[in-house]
Amino acid sequence: xxxxxxxxxxxxxxxxxxxxxxxxxxxxxxxxxxxxxxxxxxxxxxxxxxxxxxxxxxxxxxxxxxxxxxxxxxxxxxxxxxxxxxxxxxxxxxxxxxxxxxxxxxxxxxxxxxxxxxxxxxxxxxxxxxxxxxxxxxxxxxxxxxxxxxxxxxxxxxxxxxxxxxxxxxxxxxxxxxxxxxxxxxxxxxxxxxxxxxxxxxxxxxxxxxxxxxxxxxxxxxxxxxxxxxxxxxxxxxxxxxxxxxxxxxxxxxxxxxxxxxxxxxxxxxxxxxxxxxxxxxxxxxxxxxxxxxxxxxxxxxxxxxxxxxxxxxxxxxxxxxxxxxxxxxxxxxxxxxxxxxxxxxxxxxxxxxxxxxxxxxxxxxxxxxxxxxxxxxxxxxxxxxxxxxxxxxxxxxxxxxxxxxxxxxxxxxxxxxxxxxxxxxxxxxxxxxxxxxxxxxxxxxxxxxxxxxxxxxxxx
Numbered sequence: 501x502x503x504x505x506x507x508x509x510x511x512x513x514x515x516x517x518x519x520x521x522x523x524x525x526x527x528x529x530x531x532x533x534x535x536x537x538x539x540x541x542x543x544x545x546x547x548x549x550x551x552x553x554x555x556x557x558x559x560x561x562x563x564x565x566x567x568x569x570x571x572x573x574x575x576x577x578x579x580x581x582x583x584x585x586x587x588x589x590x591x592x593x594x595x596x597x598x599x600x601x602x603x604x605x606x607x608x609x610x611x612x613x614x615x616x617x618x619x620x621x622x623x624x625x626x627x628x629x630x631x632x633x634x635x636x637x638x639x640x641x642x643x644x645x646x647x648x649x650x651x652x653x654x655x656x657x658x659x660x661x662x663x664x665x666x667x668x669x670x671x672x673x674x675x676x677x678x679x680x681x682x683x684x685x686x687x688x689x690x691x692x693x694x695x696x697x698x699x700x701x702x703x704x705x706x707x708x709x710x711x712x713x714x715x716x717x718x719x720x721x722x723x724x725x726x727x728x729x730x731x732x733x734x735x736x737x738x739x740x741x742x743x744x745x746x747x748x749x750x751x752x753x754x755x756x757x758x759x760x761x762x763x764x765x766x767x768x769x770x771x772x773x774x775x776x777x778x779x780x781x782x783x784x785x786x787x788x789x790x791x792x793x794x795x796x797x798x799x800x801x802x803x804x805x806x807x808x809x810x811x812x813x814x815x816x817x818x819x820x821x822x823x824x825x826x827x828x829x830x831x832x833x834x835x836x837x838x839x840x841x842x843x844x845x846x847x848x849x850x851x852x853x854x855x856x857x858x859x860x861x862x863x864x865x866x867x868x869x870x871x872x873x874x875x876x877x878x879x880x881x882x883x884x885x886x887x888x889x890x891x892x893x894x895x896x897x898x899x900x901x902x903x904x905x906x907x908x909x910x911x912x913x914x915x916x917x918x919x920x921x922x923x924x925x926x927x928x929x930x931x932x933x934x935x936x937x938x939x940x941x942x943x944x945x946x947x948x949x950x951x952x953x954x955x956x957x958x959x960x961x
């Protein structure tokens with residue numbers, strides 16, 4: 501199978517898998533909902549999956565009309581729409597239709613639109629997806645957006661490793677707006693009720709497990725670290741595994757493991773990876789301080805005051821505030837031998853086919869969005885621009901500053917492999933899910949994950 505066929509076949513599965521992995525945030529304000537588009541002209545499955553209807557927001561009334569796609573269906577999407585609306589107010593010749601759809605559906609629809617020649621005018625992805633999309637020749641080279649190639653965006657004001665992550669084979673793809681990633685959110689009220697310091701976050705594996713036990717309470721009011729605790733009837737959970745990818749990757753990196761050796765070989769059966777996965781498995785099935793992930797809504801449980809600590813992304817801020825959680829936030833705890841946490845960047849791209857006044861308008865919009873770091877930080881996302889991040893005050897932006905420093909100090913980007921989405925969604929994520937839901941042992945699940953990932957790597961050379 502050629503790479504386009506491999507990617508398209510793989511991405512048709514993403515919607516089914518990634519939808520189950522995504523957290524259930526609140527929705528951005530939409531002025532309308534677009535009708536679902538017909539499925540791509542490929543062999544239909546026996547039982548077709550429904551196509552998610554995009555959330556749509558219209559901004560401006562200008563004659564130059566841009567279509568902007570992204571996967572920000574969560575609370576950070578609210579802020580993105582606000583930024584776009586601000587742009588159209590200052591650029592009345594441009595109107596923008598923002599279409600937001602779940603990431604799983606989004607990847608499938610976006611790649612299909614790019615390959616078929618009917619893409620949006622600009623779209624948001626991450627840095628680690630560049631090889632996957634650039635391999636098809638569908639990404640526009642964004643080098644001339646930057647001042648070192650005659651553009652407006654100052655290269656020296658973007659963190660160097662972010663710029664480096666955008667460069668491939670002599671081209672620079674996209675413009676970053678943030679460095680987001682994984683941290684630990686907690687409920688200060690539940691900490692106080694448990695006799696824990698609400699201003700102090702657990703920083704080590706021992707502190708994290710102890711706090712999780714103290715925060716887990718059964719229906720009789722007995723805590724997990726007390727005699728008589730009933731693990732079969734729990735009213736309040738100490739923690740949760742949440743989105744399994746960044747939780748597990750962060751922990752395996754701390755132990756020195758990874759999903760591959762970055763030279764074509766899967767490494768998910770290493771002792772380092774086993775230690776990481778075993779830690780979270782034990783919290784669920786041995787310590788009984790975290791629920792099995794299947795059917796558990798970590799965001800809504802946090803909002804209901806029934807979850808003490810939640811490993812979650814920087815984008816959780818708006819949801820926490822909207823639901824009046826008395827929250828605290830800190831770096832992802834050091835479970836392994838060294839500190840590390842998963843980080844990524846939201847990057848805005850244009851298709852290779854965009855030209856003329858639309859390309860000019862898209863450049864203006866993208867440049868404008870990169871200048872809105874302080875507004876974007878209100879959604880919890882630390883800006884990719886150095887000057888913008890350094891200007892944030894801890895009092896006004898407590899989560900963005902705390903997590904942003906963490907991402908700079910211990911954050912790691914994932915390996916940008918040309919088939920990264922297949923590795924995640926068809927390779928290791930289904931097996932992590934089986935392990936954490938106790939459908940497979942740690943050893944068997946990782947062996948199966950390793951075999952699946954290796955098969956993908958072999959097919960994507």
